[in-house]
Amino acid sequence: MLALIGRRLLIAIPTLFLVSLFVFSLQRALPGDPFLVIAGEERDPEVIARLRQIYRLDDPIVVQFFAWLGQVIQGDFGRSLRTGEPVLGLIIQKLGVTFQLAVASMLVAVGIGIPAGIIAARRKDTLADYSASAVALFGLSVPHFWLGIMLILLVSVELRWLPASGFESIFSDPRAAIERLIMPAFVLGGGLAASLMRHTRSAMLEVLQSDYVRTARAKGLAEDAVINRHALRNALVPIITLSTILFGELLAGAVLTEQVFTIPGFGKLIVDAVFNRDYGVVQGVVLCTAIGFIAMNLLADVLYILVNPRLRDS
Amino acid sequence: MAAIAAGAAKANLQGRGSLRKLLLSRSARIGGMIVLIFVAMALLAPLLPLTDPLKSNFLAIRKPPSELYWFGTDELGRDQVSRLVFGAQASLLAGIISVAIALAVGVPIGLIAGWYGGWIDVVISRVTEALLACPFLILAIALAAVLGPSLTNAMIAIGLSFAPILIRLVRGQVLAIKNEEFVDGARAIGGGKLYILFRHVAPNTLSPIIVQSTLFMAQAIVLEAALSFLGLGQQPPSPSWGQMLNVAKNFMEQAPWMSVAPGVAIFLAVLGFNLLGDGLRDALDPKES
16 A cells, blocks of 8 residues: 555656746746846846846756756745745635635535436436436536536525625635635636546446346345445445546636635636746746645545555455 | 448448447537527628628617617627628637637647657647646637737737647547557558558547537637737727627627627537537547537
């Protein structure tokens, strides 16, 4: 088990190196000189030269890359070119916001997607199955940022039930936080719920056709016991790992949701950084997303072994 | 020789069977019909009796839907119907071009990785894994930021962010069939490596590529709309559905109708391609069906 995790970690190292190389080259290719913006109206050549020196932009590109990589490994992602704040601090601060949104969205996705998938599989080719599949298809096809706009129009502008935008930490004011999280979590989690529903349904259908389920039924076990004790446990194995990977995707999917609901999170940070040509922040955000994604994949592998006794014992 | 001929005959029969399955599939029929309507709308846009989608009319600013303006007008008095129909051109073009870019980059690289194996495969696979570690939208945003905000650059960014998935898909397909009897047969009669790759192996990877491309079309339309919504895609005054939504979000209280039509259009187009993709998968992929 530990050896496997170690092996997976070793495989992740070259991937992370390539990601960092990619992120670095991408940002060096960004159009426009950000220092012209920082240097202000006068654009004093001396100021620009000094800034370029501080940020080592006059060094050869390979030197720049390894200097940057060395800093990143030590947890120094550099400073924002706009505000001068440490990038890692900014990311951690914004990640806290996005994390709350992601957890709430995951609750929506798992709370709707998995039960709907189970019901659809148990009642295959009935109205319940068709309805769940149709709703899932809607969830997969509807652009979520548009769904967000529609919800704001209906729930906030028309009915005035919930605030249209903004963010409040769950730890400082839970009520206000939940009020502000309901719509974005529904929007972000809705698409994932559709995806989870489809996967749960097909996993359940496959398990329900297996020999051991037929045996359980043949020995006279009640249908609920067959489903809960035998089918569901096995069908949920791939779903748990899928949920872990989807959680990583949620962080990226938050970009648009945060833009629609004006949530000052991770996604809004990257969009603002792109428009401000803030090299360091864009670099940091893309790299952190990739690290998070790789970590989630690793966690999915580990969970897959943990919940699957056959693999755990071998 | 017999193995190659049998392989070709089997492929032909499977092809006919797949077409029959596709025509019988309800989701493929509905999806195909929706897609056809949007394609016709985009192609015939200049011939339809519509007002100029770029021309402002300051006497008709933010008019709600009426008999004259079915979907209302926008903040510059432009007819939403006209902008929606012309916007279909941008959205479909974004889908087609970005999928074409993904195919042009992903298919040859995937074929080479799977066919030649060895260090070529290792290098390509590691780079693909690294690119796949960056989620679609983040990758597309970063690329669109590098290339600059425009529809063309959004299409390139979307295409490039799809390419790693195609590389992996095609590589997997090649690995699955490179040791099949018909490939051995082609080798035995003296076919060159490249000849066998493109004449015998590549055609057999087509089915999953077709299915994936259709699903990519749906994703590309959403991604183009998302990038335009963020201001990184189609730039004003040219219409695209995402760009219309980007403007509309600033007038949610004053002109809510501006947000409705472009979103419905994106939804229907994506639904069409998703249904068509599902139908194609059932018809072409025996494992799925």
